[in-house]
Amino acid sequence: MTTQAVDHVSSIDWIEKAQQIALPEGIFIDGGFQQGAETRKILTPRDGSVLGTLAWAGVEDTDRAVAAARRAFDDGPWPTMAGSERGLVLNRWADLIDEHRDEIALLVSLEMGKPIRARLGDRVAGVDQRPAVLCRSCRQGDGRNPRTPPGDLAIVTREPSGVVAAVVPWNFPLTIGGWKLGPALAAGCTIVLKTAEQSPLSMQRVAALGAEAGLPAGVFNVLSGDGTVVGRRLGEHPDVNVLTFTGSTQVGRHFMRYAADSNLKRCTWSWVASRRTSSFLKRPTCRLLPTRLPGRSSSMRVKCALPGLDSSCTKTSPKKSSHE
Secondary structure (H helix, E strand, O other), X not given: OOHHHHHHHXXXXXXXXHHHOOOOOOEEEOOEEEOOOEEEEEEOOOOOOEEEEEEEEXXXXXXXXXXXXXXXXXXXXXXXXXXXXXXXXXXXXXXXXXXXXXXXXXXXXXXXXXOHHHHOOOOOOOOOOOHHHHHHHHHOOOOEOOOOOOOEEEEEEOOEOOEEEEEOOOOOOOHHHHHHHHHHHHHOOEEEEEEOOOOOOHHHHHHHHHHHHOOOOOOEEEEEEOHHHHHHHXXXXXXXXXXXXXXXXXXXXXXXXXXHHOOOOEEEEEEOOOOOOOOOEOOOEEEEEEOOOOOOOEEEEEEOOOOOOXXXXXXXXXXXXXXX
């Protein structure tokens, strides 16, 4: 840590600041704070004292959040915006997070016990680090022309997957949350993020800053609630397209069952200190078009997990295209 950072930390009365800090007003759904099914007292591991009372989500709140994310994806502007436009919003968000670093760092320190000096060195990975680069990377591959048989033309395009449910652990609520929400938002997805029960405060504040930066309503929703209630509902919800989870192997098995028993949603995992890169783009759509038009061509959907664009692919039955 630099001398300047140390001086900054030393110059603030953090105990007084903690006594004055405002807690989130509710759970963040559809662009604003809303009341939940119940409330929960939030304790700080620093000394076990009560920080305050926070809205706590139930099944109906989870359904409202997923419905808001679904509307924002199906009818809102976010998925259809150019990557550069999404990058501008994410850059504004990153600037606001940086402006409120002291407040956010204090919330993390209070909710999960990390020393304030260490917390100030953390980042909301994927949001406050080069978001424009993320948006550019999501466009790479658009318009690519794979090799095809003579007389055919294949064009690869990438599309956002849809609604992403993200479940994060208690120990790095913003860093791991950022690994998930940054790439997903850059790709054009909408998100419902469930915080850990032990650290529900900081991401709610970050979500409010996202709305202030220009994220459309419903694009990013944050729920604080029990894993057996909110987490399970997200795993089983038919309108969730992708589930990303970081936590224990035991809980991960439950999420795999939830996904399998519902709509076979795509899942990405990070279990027991294993870190994975998540892809939130739809598996590419390749349309085979004849070089001689008019004529009749076939089309097929090619699905593969990104990165590794050319591997682990499956395809559906060929369909006739509208090019006749």
